[in-house]
Amino acid sequence: MDEDLRIQVHLEYVLERLRQRTTAALSPAARAARKRNLEWLAAYIRRGEFPRNDGHPDARRPTFIDSRGRICAVGHLLEQELGREAAEAIAAGYKYAFIREIDSPLLAAWAATTGLEREELEMIQPTYSSPEYEYGPFFALLDQLDARGHVALSSGLLFDGRGDGVPVQLDLSLTTPGGMTDAGFGLYTAVSLTKLTGAARSASALSNIDIGLSYVRTLPFEGWFVLRSGLLLPTGDEDEVGSSLNGSMAAKRMTQAVLFQPGALGGRLGTSLLLLRSFCASCSLRLDAGLDVYSAFYKPLQLSPRWGAGFAYSAHPFVATVEVAGARYAETPASKSELHHSVGGSFRLITDRGDSLQPGVSLSIPLEARIKRWFLGFDLVMRY
Known part of the structure; x- marks a missing residue:
């Protein structure tokens, strides 16, 4: 146009x-x-x-x-x-x-x-375009971190058809703006709580805390480059049910699978490339890559590469995304280290104000499970 x-x-x-x-x-x-x-x-x-x-x-x-x-x-x-x-x-x-x-x-x-x-x-006088274009759309399946600050409260249910209870998950993520100028630094953190309901044995698990620093820089074309590094601070334990619960919840956001490894202590390094108006005036493309290095106590050191890609389309005031992500799970006494993938998408309402609440719904499906289970999520994001 x-x-x-x-x-x-x-x-x-x-x-x-x-x-x-x-x-x-x-x-x-x-x-x-x-x-x-x-x-x-x-x-x-x-x-x-x-x-x-x-x-x-x-x-x-x-x-x-x-x-x-x-x-x-x-x-x-x-x-x-x-x-x-x-x-x-x-x-x-x-x-x-x-x-x-x-x-x-x-x-x-x-x-x-x-x-x-x-x-x-x-x-x-905002940017003469939909507010999500100021710093890009919010992707649900990928790391909840880009050039714009946000507070996100997410919840959801995991369905696997096994009849042994439905895990209910709640996570909180927070970032401070890193891209309000040409380049800048920001802080981020993420943590998740899971509760198993409807089962003979009740269980809950708290994921590791991911906390770190991000660096954001504008690109000569319309987009952002984000580099982030942080620490994994352990909060989980080796309880068998809790460990199994965390493993199930990793299907929700594959790029954060290491967060659901009980007791993992280590560091994270990742990068994101966000291209606004790619392919069309209403489209955005995001590419993610990263590496986690950590110890989960039962093995001295493990490496977990991760990657993701997402495509967003805006039809004001709505934004829809299609996303895919993969990560190598940790090796445990019961399973070998393997690469897992998930596909998903989200649908979000964007209001006229840039610092507004933006409700969304998302769906993710782990491919290795052959669509035997799926995760339905709901979130409320405040972008600023």
Whole structure:
């Protein structure tokens, strides 16, 4: 799609949504200011002179005022009230910033008089595309780590048709943003709790804690490169039922299979390549590779390579993914070290705000089990 047309479609969509919102709680002065700003926004859209990112490596970064003097939609509204000099003063310090990143008393004071909420200004000028494109879609089967910060609470059920109970799993993962600029560092952690229900013998297991550091860098084309390293801190034990329970849950996310090895202590190294708008304007591609080095107490040292790939397609406000992943399981007294694979997919709702809750449902199937068991997951992600 032509870039000007893309921006125009986005702004028209936002303008219509803002017009439909109720203003009953606003004062007469605020309603008048809101009406005035929406009229200015409509005129800005009709004029069709939109800025271009002319220096930031992330092509989707907004540009307050570009090198040719073209101003963004929010900047245009501010300019109508405060003049060009005020808009240029903000652009001097926050040329490529999102509205939520602009720490300017001038902008804050003006925003309070517009009749528009700060969240509504963010809708007008995010990246002129769906929020998941700022830092890529969230993949359920692959490592829950990319250039954007998140908090994810996931739960799910494992079905294997054996009639010996249904494992219920709950995991928590957290990352801090590593890609808010051209390059940067962030922290991440992940842990999982599993409970066996409906069985003659109740059992529960807590996975190892994965905690570490990530480094994110933008690519010359639209995408991100993520490098991560961390520690595996043991929390599990050698209980036979708990160990079996953890092994079953590894089918959910193959790239984190080592987390479900009781007592594993070691380190992790991994990398991800995230390509936005690959193949089409609504598509994203992600490739993962990594290596875990650890001791599980019953063998001095083990190596577990892992890999994954995912494809995402966006039809705003929904995002669907298809994913595949593989990892070498640990060698145990009862089994040899073997490579296992899973395929899966997810379906997620993306809201207009970039720092919003994004509910999703996922399905993963371990291939080596010949589709005798499958994992149904539900998660709630907050991206920021």
